[in-house]
Amino acid sequence: MQKDCKCGSTLNIQLRTVQYSKKVHIKNVPIFSCEECEESEVLLDVKEDLTELIKDIDHSNTKHQIFFNEINEFAHLLFVSSEKELIHIPIEEIIEQRINELLDILLLAQYLDDTKWVKETEKRLLQITDQIIYNKKIYKI
Ligand SMILES: [Zn+2]
Incomplete structure (x- = not known):
């Protein structure tokens, strides 16, 4: 991409x-960056989640680390696809696997009647369909 x-x-x-x-250190945030001029910008698609995350940060005195790939599916998929042992697997396959995984989680959450978990999983599925499949952006990586 x-x-x-x-x-x-x-x-x-x-x-x-x-x-x-x-x-606060937020790890694994997808950023566009240029090697020539050091220009960098946060991807528009993840900006909303990042802004929300920063709003919710607990401003206590302790230092902490947040893994953005645990919150945002786009970051998660980039993170997964960059792992050495998975680098040979086409991104389409990783997305498909992730969707199946999330659908299984959704079924389990519904079965357990855990509304919060259902909402959270639905949000993640929407992140994939809105940010990735709809825009077809990830295929250009
Ligand atoms: Zn540049």
């Missing part, structure tokens, strides 16, 4: 750590 940079070079997606208010 690529995009043109204003310097004429190419922006590539990388999973980066975003530091927030010196105490």
Whole structure:
């Protein structure tokens, strides 16, 4: 997945750590970055989840780490597909596996009548369909 940079070079997606208010490190955030001019920007599709996450951060004194790939499906899929042992598997297959996994979780959550868990799983499925399949962006990686 690529995009043109204003310097004429190419922006590539990388999973980066975003530091927030010196105490909070948000890991595995998909960021467009340019090797030529050091331009970088958060992907529009994940901006909303990132903003929500930052809003919910507990501003206590302790330092902490948050894994963005545990919150956002797009980050999760990028993270999974970049793992060495999976790098040879087509991204379409990883997405399909993930959808099946989430559907199983959804069935289990519904069976257990856990409304919060059902909502959370539905949100994740929507992240895949809205951000990834609908836009067909991930296929260009
Ligand atoms: Zn650039």
